[in-house]
Amino acid sequence: MREAVPSRPAAPSVRGLVEDLLAGDKRAAAKLISLIEDDEPEAAEALALVYPHTGRAHYVGFTGAPGVGKSSLIDRLVRDLRSRGKKVGVVAVDPTSPYSGGAVLGDRIRMADTGIDPGVFIRSMATRGHAGGLALATFDAVRVLDAMGMDLVLVETVGAGQSEVEIAGRAHTTVVVEMPFTGDAVQTMKAGILEIGDVYVVNKCDLADPDVLVANLRFQIEERDGWRPPIVRTSALKGSRIDELADAIGRHRAFLESSGRWEARERARARQEILENARRILATRVREGPTGAGFEALVGEVVARKTDPQSAAVRLLAQGAAATKSQDRRTRPSSRPRARKR
Ligand SMILES: Nc1nc2c(ncn2[C@@H]2O[C@H](COP(=O)(O)OP(=O)(O)OP(=O)(O)O)[C@@H](O)[C@H]2O)c(=O)[nH]1
Ligand SMILES: [Mg+2]
Structure with missing residues (x-):
C-alpha cells in the first residue's frame, strides 16, 4: 500500500511525467497508468493535463x-x-x-x-x-x-x-x-x-x-x-x-x-464519464462522512422534526458543493479520492 507521507521521497513531478508521455516515453506511460491503477491522488492532476492531448x-x-x-x-x-x-x-x-x-x-x-x-x-x-x-x-x-x-x-x-x-x-x-x-x-x-x-x-x-x-x-x-x-x-x-x-x-x-x-x-462517452466522476466524488464525500458543528445542527433539526432526513441530505450536499468550490479555487483542478484500501 502506498502512503502519501511527507517522508516519502518526492515523486517526479506529474507535469514532467506528462511532458515525457507526450514525447512518447513508455516509462512515463507506465508510471501514469500505475497512478491510475492505484487510484493515486496525482492521477487526477495527470489526467487533467493529458486530456487536451487526446481525441x-x-x-x-x-x-x-x-x-x-x-x-x-x-x-x-x-x-x-x-x-x-x-x-x-x-x-x-x-x-x-x-x-x-x-x-x-x-x-x-x-x-x-x-x-x-x-x-x-x-x-x-x-x-x-x-x-x-x-x-x-x-x-x-x-x-x-x-x-x-x-x-x-x-x-x-x-x-x-x-x-x-x-x-x-x-x-x-x-x-x-x-x-x-x-x-x-x-x-x-x-x-x-x-x-x-x-x-x-x-x-x-x-x-x-x-x-x-x-x-x-x-x-x-x-x-x-x-x-x-x-x-x-x-x-x-x-x-x-x-x-x-x-x-x-x-x-x-x-x-x-x-x-x-x-x-x-x-458525446455519449463524455456524458457517461461526467456522471460517473460525479457519482464517485459524491460517494467519497458521503463515505468520508460529514462531521462538525454544521452537521450536528442538521442532526438536531431532524431529531426535532424541524426538517426530514431527505431535506437535510439535500442541504448537506449543497453545503458540501459550496465548500468544495471555494477549496478548488485555491488548489489543484480536482482532488481524486483515494481508493478504499482493504
Ligand atoms: N487452434 C487455435 N488456437 C487458438 C487460436 N487463437 C487462440 N488459440 C489458442 O487458444 C488459447 C487461448 O487464447 P487466448 O488468445 O489467450 O484467448 P483469450 O480470449 O485472450 O483468453 P482470456 O484472456 O483468458 O479470456 C491459447 O492456447 C491460444 O494459443 C486459433 O485461431 N486457433
Ligand atoms: Mg486474453
Missing part, C-alpha cells in the same frame, strides 16, 4: 468468452497494424488480478520485437476495487496511450460480464470474438453480445468449420445506424485473415467519421 486515437474494444483467442488476435493485429505504419496501444483489463502492473496479456504475448518498438505499448491493468469502477479506470489508461500518440488503442476485456460489455460499448468500435465449436454458440452467447458488436470475429477456424456459426450470426445480427457488422473468419494461431479484421476495423472508423457517429460516440 485522435481509435479505441477498439475486444470482448468474448475466456479462451476464444482475444489476446492471440490482438497480438496478430498489432503486427498487421504496425506493418501499415500505425502506432498501437493495448490495454488488457483483468479485474481479478492481484498483481499491480501484472502482465496477464504480456505473459502470453510478450512480443519480443515490440518491447523496443516505440510504436507499440502493451499494458494489462488490475483495477479491482477501483473506486471509480473498471470502465472509468480503463478509459483513463486508454487516454494516456491516446495522448502518447497511438493511432489505435485496443482494449481486451475478459469474458462478457456487465462491466466488460460496458467497456466494449464505450469504445468507438467493438469487436466481438466467438469460436465455432461451442455447439449452439449463438444461443449460449450472453445477452447483449449480438447488440454490441461492430465487427464479429469467428476465430479458431483452423479447428472447426465456422459455416454454421457464421450463418447463425448473419441471421441474428442486425444493421444498426446504417452499419451492417461484418463477420470475419480468422485463425489467430495461423495468422489467417488478420488483414481482413484490420480492414474491417478501419472501415468502421471511416463509417463513424463520415456518418457523424464518431462525434455521437464521443
Whole structure:
C-alpha cells in the first residue's frame, strides 16, 4: 500500500511525467497508468493535463468468452497494424488480478520485437476495487496511450460480464470474438453480445468449420445506424485473415467519421464519464462522512422534526458543493479520492 507521507521521497513531478508521455516515453506511460491503477491522488492532476492531448486515437474494444483467442488476435493485429505504419496501444483489463502492473496479456504475448518498438505499448491493468469502477479506470489508461500518440488503442476485456460489455460499448468500435465449436454458440452467447458488436470475429477456424456459426450470426445480427457488422473468419494461431479484421476495423472508423457517429460516440462517452466522476466524488464525500458543528445542527433539526432526513441530505450536499468550490479555487483542478484500501 502506498502512503502519501511527507517522508516519502518526492515523486517526479506529474507535469514532467506528462511532458515525457507526450514525447512518447513508455516509462512515463507506465508510471501514469500505475497512478491510475492505484487510484493515486496525482492521477487526477495527470489526467487533467493529458486530456487536451487526446481525441485522435481509435479505441477498439475486444470482448468474448475466456479462451476464444482475444489476446492471440490482438497480438496478430498489432503486427498487421504496425506493418501499415500505425502506432498501437493495448490495454488488457483483468479485474481479478492481484498483481499491480501484472502482465496477464504480456505473459502470453510478450512480443519480443515490440518491447523496443516505440510504436507499440502493451499494458494489462488490475483495477479491482477501483473506486471509480473498471470502465472509468480503463478509459483513463486508454487516454494516456491516446495522448502518447497511438493511432489505435485496443482494449481486451475478459469474458462478457456487465462491466466488460460496458467497456466494449464505450469504445468507438467493438469487436466481438466467438469460436465455432461451442455447439449452439449463438444461443449460449450472453445477452447483449449480438447488440454490441461492430465487427464479429469467428476465430479458431483452423479447428472447426465456422459455416454454421457464421450463418447463425448473419441471421441474428442486425444493421444498426446504417452499419451492417461484418463477420470475419480468422485463425489467430495461423495468422489467417488478420488483414481482413484490420480492414474491417478501419472501415468502421471511416463509417463513424463520415456518418457523424464518431462525434455521437464521443458525446455519449463524455456524458457517461461526467456522471460517473460525479457519482464517485459524491460517494467519497458521503463515505468520508460529514462531521462538525454544521452537521450536528442538521442532526438536531431532524431529531426535532424541524426538517426530514431527505431535506437535510439535500442541504448537506449543497453545503458540501459550496465548500468544495471555494477549496478548488485555491488548489489543484480536482482532488481524486483515494481508493478504499482493504
Ligand atoms: N487452434 C487455435 N488456437 C487458438 C487460436 N487463437 C487462440 N488459440 C489458442 O487458444 C488459447 C487461448 O487464447 P487466448 O488468445 O489467450 O484467448 P483469450 O480470449 O485472450 O483468453 P482470456 O484472456 O483468458 O479470456 C491459447 O492456447 C491460444 O494459443 C486459433 O485461431 N486457433
Ligand atoms: Mg486474453
